[in-house]
Amino acid sequence: MKIVLAYSGGLDTSVIVKWLKETYGAEIVTFAADVGQEEELKGLSAKARKTGASKHYTLNLVEEFARDYIYPMIRANAIYEGQYYLGTSIARPLIAKAQVEIARKENADTVAHGATGKGNDQCRFELTYMALAPDLTIIAPWKMDNYREAFPGRTEMINYCRDHKIPVEASAKKPYSMDRNLLHISYEAGILEDPWFDPTTKKNKDMYKLSVDPEDAPNKPEYVELEFVNGDCVAVNGKKMTPGKVLKTLNALGGKHGVGRVDIVENRFVGMKSRGVYETPGGTILMHGHRQVESLTMDRDLMHLRDSLIPKYAELVYNGFWFAPEREALQALVDKSQEFVTGTARLKLYKGSITTVGRKSKYSLYDENIASMEGVQSWYNQNDATGFIRLNGLRLRARALAQKGPKTD
Numbered sequence: 001m002k003i004v005l006a007y008s009g010g011l012d013t014s015v016i017v018k019w020l021k022e023t024y025g026a027e028i029v030t031f032a033a034d035v036g037q038e039e040e041l042k043g044l045s046a047k048a049r050k051t052g053a054s055k056h057y058t059l060n061l062v063e064e065f066a067r068d069y070i071y072p073m074i075r076a077n078a079i080y081e082g083q084y085y086l087g088t089s090i091a092r093p094l095i096a097k098a099q100v101e102i103a104r105k106e107n108a109d110t111v112a113h114g115a116t117g118k119g120n121d122q123c124r125f126e127l128t129y130m131a132l133a134p135d136l137t138i139i140a141p142w143k144m145d146n147y148r149e150a151f152p153g154r155t156e157m158i159n160y161c162r163d164h165k166i167p168v169e170a171s172a173k174k175p176y177s178m179d180r181n182l183l184h185i186s187y188e189a190g191i192l193e194d195p196w197f198d199p200t201t202k203k204n205k206d207m208y209k210l211s212v213d214p215e216d217a218p219n220k221p222e223y224v225e226l227e228f229v230n231g232d233c234v235a236v237n238g239k240k241m242t243p244g245k246v247l248k249t250l251n252a253l254g255g256k257h258g259v260g261r262v263d264i265v266e267n268r269f270v271g272m273k274s275r276g277v278y279e280t281p282g283g284t285i286l287m288h289g290h291r292q293v294e295s296l297t298m299d300r301d302l303m304h305l306r307d308s309l310i311p312k313y314a315e316l317v318y319n320g321f322w323f324a325p326e327r328e329a330l331q332a333l334v335d336k337s338q339e340f341v342t343g344t345a346r347l348k349l350y351k352g353s354i355t356t357v358g359r360k361s362k363y364s365l366y367d368e369n370i371a372s373m374e375g376v377q378s379w380y381n382q383n384d385a386t387g388f389i390r391l392n393g394l395r396l397r398a399r400a401l402a403q404k405g406p407k408t409d
Helices: 011-024 044-051 062-075 087-105 119-134 146-148 154-163 245-255 281-297 300-308 310-319 323-336 384-403
Strands: 002-006 027-034 055-060 110-111 137-139 177-180 185-188 222-229 232-234 261-267 271-278 343-351 355-359
Touching: 002 087, 002 146, 011 027, 011 146, 027 044, 027 281, 044 055, 062 087, 062 232, 062 245, 062 281, 062 323, 087 110, 087 185, 087 261, 087 310, 110 119, 110 177, 119 137, 119 310, 137 261, 222 245, 232 245, 232 281, 245 281, 245 343, 261 384, 281 343, 281 355, 300 310, 310 323
Parallel strands: 002 027, 002 110, 027 055, 110 137
Antiparallel strands: 177 185, 185 271, 222 232, 222 343, 261 271, 343 355
């Protein structure tokens, strides 16, 4: 038996490496994905081997993450439940895909992850495994009775690491958990499980890593121009950049001005509600600018059709169905809708806010001659509006005459 484990080097996966090897007598190969978390990835190979792994892989997936996962989602304007920019959700299918590829390379028959049975990540990992490698066996220790009996809490895990000389930096009382990547940082659990708890007070606001408190942001606004081609941002302030570089640049810019903080109670796929706090500075700016270029270039009914599909697209990403046929079909429609979404948005950043101050495009559908309230000559005939309104009001008149119309009391 050969198992490829998604590995971070933290407390959970450090314990799992040793536990898998002892429980199954298996060869363990560990894998860590660099998706822009900017955490210390050096030394993971030595640590994994010391814990019991026969081999370790660390892969730089930053540009692939931005290009093939974040950007397609931005083209869809996908936000879950109107607030969550899906930072953790969109990273998991890429990580699981890379893990499957390593399993194939290593001729492994099993993949494993350290996600709990209460969260969404278990769905995202395992649905991706099933979509890409249905023949592989999946091991999820946190959903196994014997594992939970051995490790009912963090104290037992810390003691296990101490007894087996596994190097970890952990304490029995962790105030919250974090997940970071190129798109965001999420905070949940611990002190945040109380939805009334305020993490923005002076005592608690050090929790935030990517952004300053909007109250502490510069007193002078800053302007940024985003250039889009077919729905993808290709330049910031006139400088051409790769998707990964765009996100890094906007993260720094948005963080400086306190942009992109969200505190929500969301509905998990497994059925429970969960409180999460998120920082998505670059993604928030990018999504805002994208919408502004769309406002100039997308046909009204096409935009409304695409917008009607945003909740479904976001739900598919959130729940882990990135590699499902319905997401692929929606992506085809989304990408077709972006055919003329090419242009520039100019935004003003100031103390946590984003204000649109300009947009332009060679494919703009905005006609000043038509839109103007001045007496400008154009091919729009205002007399046409009379018949247009009468036809649209026909059913309302019929209802009023035949059924005495709507109740107004």
